[in-house]
Amino acid sequence: MAEGSARGDRFMLYRIVGNDLYPRHDAGQSLANLRFTLDHEPPLHGCEKRWLLNRIRHPRKLEQLIELLERHGCGYDVIPFEQKVFAAVPWDWDVLPQPSFLGSRAYRQLLSHQRQSWEIALYRHKNNYLMHNNGARNRALELGRTRADWVLPWDGNCFLTEAGWQELREAVLRQRGADYFYVPMQRIADNAHLLDPAFQADPRDEPQLLFAATAAEQFNPAFPYGRRPKVELFWRLGLPGHWDAWPDEPWDQPRRSRLQPVPACPRAGWVARLHSGVRDASRGAAAAVLSQKSRYEARNLAIKASVNQALLAEGPLVQAAFAAHWEAPLQQAARRHELQRQADVGIELLQAWQRWWQQGEPAPAVRQEALVSGLLHGCWQALLDPDQIQDQALLENLGSQWFAPGDRGLQPRLRLLQRPLASGRLPGTKPSLAAVEQLALLSDLLAWRSGAWSWQVCFQAFRDALAEQLNALIQPAWFGQREQDLKRLQLVLALLQRHRGLPVEPVDALLRLLTQAQLSDRIEDPQRALVLALAKQHGLLTPEQAALVVHRPVPPLLPLSVGGQ
The missing domain is CATH 3.90.550.10 (Spore Coat Polysaccharide Biosynthesis Protein SpsA; Chain A)
Structure with missing residues (x-):
């Protein structure tokens, strides 16, 4: 006293x-x-x-x-x-029960707010600094x-x-x-x-x-x-x-x-x-003060967005993750020759598919993902050197068919069945995981450089709907039966959400993958190298970790051959 x-x-x-x-x-x-x-x-x-x-x-x-x-x-x-x-400042990996927890079945079985809480816990050190x-x-x-x-x-x-x-x-x-x-x-x-x-x-x-x-x-x-x-x-x-x-x-x-x-x-x-x-729009015009639940959700999103944007010290992230790869044929003759060869094969596959679809010729023995890869290679060649592409009109027609809105076009939902579709099916169907990967790369190509195709607006709507569906799909525990498929899907989601210009969702996907991609002096697994290269672009690695990632990210393009196999 x-x-x-x-x-x-x-x-x-x-x-x-x-x-x-x-x-x-x-x-x-x-x-x-x-x-x-x-x-x-x-x-x-x-x-x-x-x-x-x-x-x-x-x-x-x-x-x-x-x-x-x-x-x-x-x-x-x-x-x-x-x-x-x-x-x-590092991520707080030590908070996780085990290093690969965010990629585990146990994590996916949690309630949504519990998954969100584990993810936001990773930001603790960054949060405490910023x-x-x-x-x-x-x-x-x-x-x-x-x-x-x-x-x-x-x-x-x-x-x-x-x-x-x-x-x-x-x-x-x-x-x-x-x-x-x-x-x-x-x-x-x-x-x-x-x-x-x-x-x-x-x-x-x-x-x-x-x-x-x-x-x-x-x-x-x-x-x-x-x-x-x-x-x-x-x-x-x-x-x-x-x-x-x-x-x-x-x-x-x-x-x-x-x-x-x-x-x-x-x-x-x-x-x-x-x-x-x-203001809390969910509670009507009179709700000028956010509810506790709305404050919680907005606060978590704000933490993630603020940290992720602050990590990009040199300005906004370029939407195309593989810009250097798409540009390479302009500077390297060998790359240019290989692209021309792949584009020619892709156009042949697409022409055979169109003849079957429109004229009743025998169905081409070609997988769905090979057709998407054919369109991707054709568009890539057309963007770099339109005079060298065999059939510009074909690219316009097929893009308009495949990405038409409604049930006439390719459906923006992942096909969950493991058995393959009948050869050649595309419009009206859901893409396989392999086809979704190629669609994500097509999205990256178009984020790098827009073409003159009328279907690009429809494609963006397709991409956005696909990303929303995939974002909801990655959580169910059934995907734990195929862990490698889940990793591929997380990469696809990271790309699509990045193309949409979202500040949080691509990083969420990459952080889940980083829990399974431990750093070392040698990076041999191609998928792991890709995860680390993309994480480096987003500023998710410390300077010491980033120094270990010396290679530019290489897109997992599907090589093409006659027959699509």
């Missing part, structure tokens, strides 16, 4: 501003909410306000935040984002303890009204012997509501914490954003709440033991949380 009575009345409010995490937050919400706070929050008696700019990735965004703070005469500190340091949630809170505590008697290491969207601050300050100074206080929070559906003199607070959301400068505890830096980083300290302090019923999940970090004796942690005032800019 003697120490408490000696504590002064100087408060330090540190608000931490990080990167916008879309779709959990609206793009630009941190700058917009900072502007709202600087324009409308009243002076807080006895409190110094400072801002902690936390690993802002985009230089221009950091400049805008600093310009705004300096224009209002506000103090700030910066925790820099360093690309090379971030790239060297989002730097508890790390920034501890830095704010460290800085604030040198400047005040009481420190508020709060999120950047926190806003205090004059009445709320007065209630908070009086509660703290009335109970100076306490080392910790909790401050209930209310999520605001519209920031303008805080400017209404008749606004009535009803704070029921997860509270913020206030610390005496001499308090010993801090936040657990092992707990990442999205996995109870603040709640872990609630547990340690013995602060009661609905979080007491939350179990420890196998993908979580171990919580620290509860302090004994349990320290006092009284309530002090309340705080508003400004709107994130994202």
Whole structure:
């Protein structure tokens, strides 16, 4: 009590501003909410306000935040984002029960939210660097303890009204012997509501914490954003709440033991949380604040998207994974000659198929995937040297037939039966896994360079529908009977989702494959080499790991011969 009575009345409010995490937050919400706070929050008696700019990735965004703070005469500190340091941060492979867990039958038998939780757990180290949630809170505590008697290491969207601050300050100074206080929070559906003199607070959301400068505890830096980083300290302090019923999940970090004796942690005032800019469309127009389930899903997607985009230090990823391979015949005569030979064979196969389909000639003894490969080689040759292709009109006609919408064209669903189709079947059927692989490579070719074919718009719709179906298909446990098929399908999915320009789904597929592709000095298995090369393109390897991957990715093209065998 003697120490408490000696504590002064100087408060330090540190608000931490990080990167916008879309779709959990609206793009630009941190700058917009900072502007709202600087324009409308009243002076807080006895409190110094400072801002902690936390690993802002985009230089221009950091400049805008600093310009705004300096224009209002506000103090700030910066925790820099360093690309090379971030790239060297590893994935948390140790969290998995076994190295190949994400490729196992046991993983695929889990519920959707459980699979998602294991995947997001892999991001923990990257998350802790980029989002730097508890790390920034501890830095704010460290800085604030040198400047005040009481420190508020709060999120950047926190806003205090004059009445709320007065209630908070009086509660703290009335109970100076306490080392910790909790401050209930209310999520605001519209920031303008805080400017209404008749606004009535009803704070029921997860509270913020206030610390005496001499308090010993801090936040657990092992707990990442999205996995109870603040709640872990609630547990340690013995602060009661609905979080007491939350179990420890196998993908979580171990919580620290509860302090004994349990320290006092009284309530002090309340705080508003400004709107994130994202509304819950699933709950209707009135649902301005996201539900807990929607926040959970949006937060996980935001973590993945933010990390994956930050890994691409040199700019957006080129959609075509095999661009160097498609370009090679332009520089190498041997490659050019081989492509011409394969394209000629492909055109022969396609001409024989069309004669059968349209004129009733005998069915060609050709597999479905060989026909797709024939179209792929023909299109490749036409893109590089249209004068050397035998039959441009054939490519136009077959593409229009095969990728026509509805039941007239190739169906964008994987054929699950193992027995082969009758020779030559294509329109109206579902492709085999081998044919799907070649379709993914055709998609990559067209992502590299568009041609003048009218069917490309229909093909993109086909590709998108196929990717959606495959994404749902990879989870069922029946696929565990053919693990090699599952790996092939994951590669296909990684390519198709990349062609769609999605930031998360290709990486999800590659991370599942990486759990089964351990790095070594020699990379001999062609599929493994391909996984590692694609992972390198996405920035998923540390610099040391990436140095081991010296080869460019080579697409698993199906070689063609007369007869399609």
